[in-house]
Amino acid sequence: MLDVNKVRKDFPFFTSSPDLIYFDNGATTQKPQCVIDTVSEFYTLGAANVHRGDYPLSLHWDALYDKTRESFAKLLNCQANEIVYTAGSTHSMNQIAYGLQKNFLKPGDVVLITENEHASNVMPWFRMRQESGIQYEYIPVDKQGNIHMEDAKKAMHPGVKAIAVAGVTNVLGAKQPLKELAALAHENGALMIVDGAQSVPHGPTDVQDLDIDFLGFSGHKMGGPGGTGIIYGKYDLLQKMEPVFLGGGMNARFEACGDMLYQEAPEKFEAGTPNIEGMIGLGRAAEYLLSLGMENIEEYEKDLRAYFAARMKELDNVEFYNPDNAYGPIAFNVKEVFAQDTGSYLAANNICVRSGNHCAKILHEVIGTDSTVRASLYFYNTKEEVDRFIEVTKEITLEKAVGIFF
Amino acid sequence: MSEYKNLLDDPEVLRELIMDHYKYPHNHVLKEGAGYKKIHMASASCIDDITVQADIENGIIKDINFAGIGCTISTASTSMMTDLLVGKTVAEAKDIVDNYFRMVNAEPYDAGKLDEAVAMKNVWRQANRINCATIGWRAMRQMIEESEGSHE
Known part of the structure; x- marks a missing residue:
């Protein structure tokens, strides 16, 4: 206790x-003192970019930066290469939604959401309907925001290609039956996407037991620094998913003729200089939660x-x-x-x-x-x-x- | 008049005024009519979502109404504004609006021009609520400015 x-x-x-x-x-x-100290150390010991420098200071931060994936692999019961760093839940949920637009969803496909969802799990779907005709429909919820499986089953039909809901909703605190929803999705060949912003910080999340395909959440809602977040995705699905941001750090090569080759997941989703001290601090926060x-x-x-x-x-x-x-x-x-x-x-x-x-x-x-x-x-x-x-x-x-x- | 002025110094009276305007807002139904212009005010940072309409003809404010959802401060301040500005010339209204904005920003102002709206004089102490006290007034200021533009 x-x-x-x-x-x-x-x-x-x-x-x-x-x-x-x-x-x-x-x-x-x-924020716990250990997270504050970790972030502060990056500034006092000396800043350096990750995965780019050949000097010891850069390699020192490289090791800690990569270690955060291992901490979250423990926290979520997954592989370290299934952890993608983001700037927060909103970034995570946008990457997941738009990332599916290319290789997963086609016009007319349906994503099931609820009226309970946070803006970041609603508005990307709204825009995708406008832009590419990918549809959304609502699973009804009761007065306290809970999904009942019989309603979810009724909402399911062959056109549904994904269910995207919050694990725990942000206003009413409805804890949704993720495992049952994932099973329902998979029986129908659909993906299970979870907004974990209000669930991951507050209790165990076993992505393998729940059989979730994609999960997005924020680091700053779990004692971590601001501007940090995570996407968990099953590795083969991450490999298939298109990154939203392109740029340095996420490409293997690109040619003048327009050919581009991305890095493998998870790096292909992490274009640009990342929030290094933030992600190192977030790893410390995860270790702190695991210790409790x-x-x-x-x-x-x-x-x-x-x-x-x-x-x-x-x-x-x-x-x-x-x-x-x-x-x-x-x-x-x-x-x-x-x-x-x-x-x-x-x-x-x-x-x-x-x-x-x-x-x-x-x-x-x-x-x-x-x-x-x-x-x-x-x-x-x-x-x-x-x-x-x-x-x-x-x-x-x-x-x-x-x-x-x- | 002086007795009334004294009343408007009494915090109890001012509090009652805010509550009264909140529970029973004045001019709280939008009207149809060719002369009306309207502005919808909503922001991401607060819940207030109101529409203010005004009929400004030949430099005179003939009517103001508002509708929507708002907190005590936004509802009461907008309700008070509708009472205060109807019947005024654009020049008079601009002077009143100016004084009101000075008051809510804790700058020197002429209380004599603001009537019941002086109830909002302490809102600046809760800095995040200044927006509430000005939401309707900002809409009106914009409509006044636009009415001048259309005259020239």
């Missing part, structure tokens, strides 16, 4: 901001979220949208108070949350409201913080929310 008091000592944030409650972990997370244990993290967060949900149910001034989900954020509104006014009131009381539509702008069709307040946890949050949040939230009225301006 995770010792939260010990864990909090690993994060300088809790020393520098002792009065703040940080419940915006769905947006980004605080992904099962322990999941167990701790589930327990904390269950406590949070139970306490939210005590409040009669809130509308709580996802009380039955065991994962992800607490999504709510204070009755008669606009989400952003609640967010500002909580901010005035040193509590950091997110208000808005959380890049899931089509979700209002499902829950019947345009905007929500989202309190999202990580393994360093505590029941004491939840208690203080409840004390503040139960007092919120429209009058008090407006009162912060006077």
Whole structure:
């Protein structure tokens, strides 16, 4: 079991901001000292580009840079060469979608998504329909965002060539049945694509057991540096997938006549000088999470979220949208108070949350409201913080929310 | 008049005004008509998504309406604006709008010109909400400027 008091000592944030409650972990997370030190070392010891220099400093960073793939291979139970470095979830999901456009999907093919998805797993498909006639259709979800397999089976038809959904959704915290969805996809010759931004940081992900074909997620939502992310892909599929960005580092050769030869995966997806210190720092973050244990993290967060949900149910001034989900954020509104006014009131009381539509702008069709307040946890949050949040939230009225301006 | 002025110094009164304009916004239905121009205001960084329309003829603001989704500050500030600017000449309106923007940016302003909209005088203390307090006003400022362009 995770010792939260010990864990909090690993994060300088809790020393520098002792009065703040940080419940915006769905947006980004605080960084452990070991990650900060690793990134800082790159600047203090001396920067050098990777895979290009013949001198020891460059080779030193090469080794650490490549080691991050091994850390994620452990974290996801895959091969190191199935790990592609990206700038974040959005980059990952765009590369996956556009990467499939050339060798996998043809006009008229259908990708199944849901109304729960983050913008980065919606908008690429919208544009691909406009540009190349690749279609998308929705798998229905229930009021708390969950896919039920009978609905997924009904949505499946011979034209479907991929299912692309979030492992855990970013507003309602619906944990989708990935293994069953992957089986359904594969029975029908379709690919299984997962947006792991809100699932990978919070618990075990075994891509072989789940039989996922492609997975994209962010590094900064799991204690890693900003501007970092990962694509996992089955190696033969990565080899077949077209890179979006072309340039230095990803080509084997190119000729004046226009012939181009790419590197093998994963390097062929990593054009240009990468975020070296970011990826090295992300590797350190992955090792840190592995040292805590992904099962322990999941167990701790589930327990904390269950406590949070139970306490939210005590409040009669809130509308709580996802009380039955065991994962992800607490999504709510204070009755008669606009989400952003609640967010500002909580901010005035040193509590950091997110208000808005959380890049899931089509979700209002499902829950019947345009905007929500989202309190999202990580393994360093505590029941004491939840208690203080409840004390503040139960007092919120429209009058008090407006009162912060006077 | 002085008694009314005093009321507008009272934080309780100003708070009530914001709440009242939020719960019962004025001029909150868009109208049909050849004279109306409209601007849709929405941004990625906030939830507000409103449309402001105005009928400006011969240098006079004849009507203003708005509709859409907004927080207390954006709804109340836009509602107050519709009350304040209807019937004004373009020149008068520009002066009021100017004063309002100075106020929300914590610069010296003439409170006498802003009537109930002085309720927004402290919004700058929550810097991320200045956008809310100006969303409707920015739409109106643009329509006023465009109306001048069409005259020349």
